[in-house]
Amino acid sequence: MLSDPAQKYRAFAPVRLAERTWPDAVITRAPLWCSVDLRDGNQALIEPMDPARKMRLFSTLVDIGFKEIEVGFPSASQADFDFVRQLIEGGLIPDDVTIQVLTPAREPLIRRTFEALQGVPRAIVHVYNATAPMMRRVVLGLDEDGIVELAVSHARLIRELAAGHPETQWTFQYSPEMFSGTELEFSKRVVDAVTAEWAPTAERKCIINLPSTVEHSTPNVFADMVEWMHRHLQRREAIVLSVHPHNDRGTGTAAAELALMAGADRLEGCLFGNGERTGNLDIVNVALNLYSQGVSPGLDFSEIDDIRRTVEHCNQLPVPARHPYVGDLVYTSFSGSHQDAIKKAFAARKEGDVWEMPYLPIDPQDLGRSYEAVIRVNSQSGKGGIAYLLEKEYGLVLPRRLQMEFSRRVQQVMDLEGRELGAADLWALFDREYRLERVALGAVRLEEAGSAMRVQAQATVEGQALLLHGEGNGPVDAFVAALRAHTGAEVQVLDYHEHSLGAGAQARAAAYIEMRVGAQVLFGAGVDANIVNASLKALLSGLARAGTGVMPAAAQEQAA
Numbered sequence: 001m002l003s004d005p006a007q008k009y010r011a012f013a014p015v016r017l018a019e020r021t022w023p024d025a026v027i028t029r030a031p032l033w034c035s036v037d038l039r040d041g042n043q044a045l046i047e048p049m050d051p052a053r054k055m056r057l058f059s060t061l062v063d064i065g066f067k068e069i070e071v072g073f074p075s076a077s078q079a080d081f082d083f084v085r086q087l088i089e090g091g092l093i094p095d096d097v098t099i100q101v102l103t104p105a106r107e108p109l110i111r112r113t114f115e116a117l118q119g120v121p122r123a124i125v126h127v128y129n130a131t132a133p134m135m136r137r138v139v140l141g142l143d144e145d146g147i148v149e150l151a152v153s154h155a156r157l158i159r160e161l162a163a164g165h166p167e168t169q170w171t172f173q174y175s176p177e178m179f180s181g182t183e184l185e186f187s188k189r190v191v192d193a194v195t196a197e198w199a200p201t202a203e204r205k206c207i208i209n210l211p212s213t214v215e216h217s218t219p220n221v222f223a224d225m226v227e228w229m230h231r232h233l234q235r236r237e238a239i240v241l242s243v244h245p246h247n248d249r250g251t252g253t254a255a256a257e258l259a260l261m262a263g264a265d266r267l268e269g270c271l272f273g274n275g276e277r278t279g280n281l282d283i284v285n286v287a288l289n290l291y292s293q294g295v296s297p298g299l300d301f302s303e304i305d306d307i308r309r310t311v312e313h314c315n316q317l318p319v320p321a322r323h324p325y326v327g328d329l330v331y332t333s334f335s336g337s338h339q340d341a342i343k344k345a346f347a348a349r350k351e352g353d354v355w356e357m358p359y360l361p362i363d364p365q366d367l368g369r370s371y372e373a374v375i376r377v378n379s380q381s382g383k384g385g386i387a388y389l390l391e392k393e394y395g396l397v398l399p400r401r402l403q404m405e406f407s408r409r410v411q412q413v414m415d416l417e418g419r420e421l422g423a424a425d426l427w428a429l430f431d432r433e434y435r436l437e438r439v440a441l442g443a444v445r446l447e448e449a450g451s452a453m454r455v456q457a458q459a460t461v462e463g464q465a466l467l468l469h470g471e472g473n474g475p476v477d478a479f480v481a482a483l484r485a486h487t488g489a490e491v492q493v494l495d496y497h498e499h500s501l502g503a504g505a506q507a508r509a510a511a512y513i514e515m516r517v518g519a520q521v522l523f524g525a526g527v528d529a530n531i532v533n534a535s536l537k538a539l540l541s542g543l544a545r546a547g548t549g550v551m552p553a554a555a556q557e558q559a560a
């Protein structure tokens with residue numbers, strides 16, 4: 001890299017725009033959308049789509065709700081030409097959808113484009129030519145007058161060819177290519193000359209599309225340029241003002257949103273931002289940004305993962321894991337403080353509340369994503385995320401201090417294994433740690449003895465059969481006495497929680513008991529169809545975890 005990049009690169013000139021209005025504008029409705037996936041997106045693929053892939057993407061775009069779809073560049077290749085013919089001859093264009101095709105301002109290519117469109121009920125013919133100074137000089141070798149003449153003469157040809165096919169409802173579209181790099185006065189001059197030729201009306205508008213063919217300014221400068229055109233163009237009432245942002249600086253979405261605030265009516269872009277170089281505008285991103293502000297985008301992304309799979313298949317390019325709204329990881333929180341806040345916000349949320357969720361700008365369920373992926377547990381996670389997953393997936397509502405205890409155990413395992421733990425892993429670890437499967441109760445007899453309760457129970461703990469007897473002022477107290485007598489250890493209950501798991505005939509109870517066993521304070525957990533048995537199992541679980549052993553004290557001494 002250069003120590004002084006100014007030797008090689010020039011800063012973009014700001015626009016002198018008095019009293020710009022776009023900074024105060026609020027977007028309250030969706031723009032007109034035009035998908036260019038099958039043209040600009042397709043031309044940017046390592047391997048352009050075959051007919052089957054093109055058709056599949058076309059029908060996906062229709063299903064999403066696009067009403068204008070640029071389906072190709074029919075003069076460029078037989079494949080593009082044939083695809084347009086297939087759509088028309090197969091009657092595959094729904095009545096409320098208009099196909100758009102691109103052509104350069106070159107006579108033979110325009111004629112070929114009209115051949116491709118024979119018999120189409122409606123179409124947008126989109127013509128472009130270079131207007132930027134560098135392109136004028138280096139590519140076309142024309143001065144400003146020459147460029148205006150090129151644009152106007154081809155606009156005329158399009159009007160004449162269209163007039164020969166009155167059975168089609170035609171819309172004309174013009175793009176001054178590299179609008180982003182063209183002097184504003186000159187863009188206006190070319191566009192005014194083209195619209196003078198087409199003579200659009202408020203009833204039969206033409207589309208003027210302003211491409212940031214290469215994005216080389218900050219989005220506020222692009223917005224100034226769009227507002228300048230919006231204010232200065234002739235026949236504005238007869239123009240649908242469209243923008244076509246690319247994403248070279250990574251600000252295509254911002255440029256599009258500010259352009260809408262600046263007066264644009266229509267956006268061109270691709271699903272998930274496919275397109276030349278860093279891509280076209282990501283239409284899904286803008287549409288869901290609107291949605292997250294309470295504005296219906298008029299496009300349906302309810303099954304966003306299906307759409308992503310289709311796009312990946314057709315483009316043969318992956319959509320990255322952190323891609324806005326759709327990436328595998330975008331609804332996932334790994335870090336403990338995020339997990340804790342999400343868990344609390346879900347708990348506080350009531351049916352019908354507006355969406356106010358820390359770290360989740362949009363409800364993943366609206367896009368067909370599930371909450372399961374919201375919280376994942378790795379070494380950055382805390383008790384909140386762990387508890388959330390166990391509750392969401394397995395119905396366990398762990399008391400706070402048990403959450404803290406178990407999260408230390410989870411941390412140990414993660415430090416050892418260095419991998420993420422899913423809900424099933426956490427459940428397996430909880431089961432193992434709290435001996436859920438390794439504690440069993442056989443016959444339990446409870447009987448009243450005056451004001452006391454007497455218990456006699458058969459149990460198996462870690463493969464060892466026990467016969468326990470005790471007396472206390474309730475079943476738990478009596479069982480604690482039995483354990484004390486059996487093990488010789490000091491056992492005391494400090495805290496007790498229980499809840500039901502599931503409902504109806506299948507319902508079970510979960511019990512969590514914080515207890516002191518000798519010098520240790522720890523939890524035991526038990527699950528059983530019977531609530532008393534769940535508590536007794538929790539006591540056995542805690543005892544087994546304490547490592548005191550469940551053998552009688554005498555037997556332990558002997559073994560030692």
Ligand SMILES: CC(=O)SCCNC(=O)CCNC(=O)[C@H](O)C(C)(C)COP(=O)(O)OP(=O)(O)OC[C@H]1O[C@@H](n2cnc3c(N)ncnc32)[C@H](O)[C@@H]1OP(=O)(O)O
Nearest residue numbers: 040043073075076077104105106129130139140150177213
């Ligand atoms: C910004 C955009 O994305 S615009 C869309 C770009 N998309 C594509 O280019 C994909 C499809 N394109 C193609 O398949 C081909 O480029 C075609 C079929 C359209 C044209 O192919 P070719 O005729 O071989 O021309 P090529 O692709 O090299 O285009 C450059 C030529 O067109 C000339 N040209 C460009 N615009 C015009 C114009 N309006 N009038 C006359 N000539 C023009 C250039 O000066 C250059 O001519 P040269 O070869 O004599 O120097």
Ligand SMILES: CC(C)C(=O)C(=O)O
Nearest residue numbers: 128175178211213244
């Ligand atoms: C033809 C135009 C709209 C284009 O694709 C671009 O400039 O990026």
